[in-house]
Amino acid sequence: MNPGNNEAPHRCGSVAVVGRPNVGKSTLVNALVGAKVSIVSNRPQTTRHRLLGIATVPGGQMLLVDTPGLHREQGRFKASAMSRVMNRTARGAVEDVDAAVLVVEAGRWDEEDTLAFNVLHDAGVPVVLVVNKVDRLKDKTTLLPFLAEVAKDRDFAAVHPISALKRKGLDDLVADILAQLPEAPPVYDEDEITDRSQRFLAGELVREQLMRQLGDELPYATTVEIERFAEDGALLRIGAVIWVEREGQKPIVIGKGGARLREIGSKARQQMERLFGRKVFLETWVRVREGWSDDEAALKAFGYGQE
Structure with a gap:
């Protein structure tokens, strides 16, 4: 048998x-x-x-x-x-x-x-x-x-x-x-954990630190766009733009002498290295786009609702 x-x-x-x-x-x-x-x-x-x-x-x-x-x-x-x-x-x-x-x-x-x-x-x-x-x-x-x-x-x-x-x-x-699931073979290889790109995940890990480190209201006025994602030998070079909605929000994200932005970048980089299994060089900038979170065109440009 x-x-x-x-x-x-x-x-x-x-x-x-x-x-x-x-x-x-x-x-x-x-x-x-x-x-x-x-x-x-x-x-x-x-x-x-x-x-x-x-x-x-x-x-x-x-x-x-x-x-x-x-x-x-x-x-x-x-x-x-x-x-x-x-x-x-x-x-x-x-x-x-x-x-x-x-x-x-x-x-x-x-x-x-x-x-x-x-x-x-x-x-x-x-x-x-x-x-x-x-x-x-x-x-x-x-x-x-x-x-x-x-x-x-x-x-x-x-x-x-x-x-x-x-x-x-x-x-x-x-x-x-x-x-509850049908009898079927696997769709993905055993070592795959998501269908999202490392570029997308990098942006999310920066945004996670914004959610964790800023006050009650400001995280909802921020989003992250990855402008650069390049392999340099064993190193990943990543450039992330943190977008806010008003000029007055920039110094809050940056912090005194850039301390908060460095902390956000440091914590996000550590998470990236853990997830990607390689060294990461991360640069971050803060820019303003007025009222982006209530602008359907801006949301589309930032990748929201495109699933």
């Missing part, structure tokens, strides 16, 4: 990772891929693009589509072109996928979670509910009642309480995601 006949079939398919802002979607994608393909910060709307994370596991390959947080257009994001583009990107990500993961925060379900669930329900794809950040739940006895309440009258293929940050509960989650 050929022992291969008893092996489970290989599964492969696309999985939209959806949820409101700041629930840990990108952290989950990185944990499942086993490498950093999506930038993360503690600020909502860190993810602005649809990004593919490729998770190759025993028995299958999950093509994880990380998305911007679905949100109601209010407050900081009210009616801006950026807000509209991110919502369109998130909604478009559920088209033509085989399954979806809805990520929510343990102990919290609000109207934006309902919005995300309804988008997935309308898409008609099987939905695995991921209840993230269970490690932060102070009263663990509230978890089971919360899971029961959230699952009531909602059709989930499976429900998984996890901690993406600590990588707890992921093995069972992977098994249930794979169960």
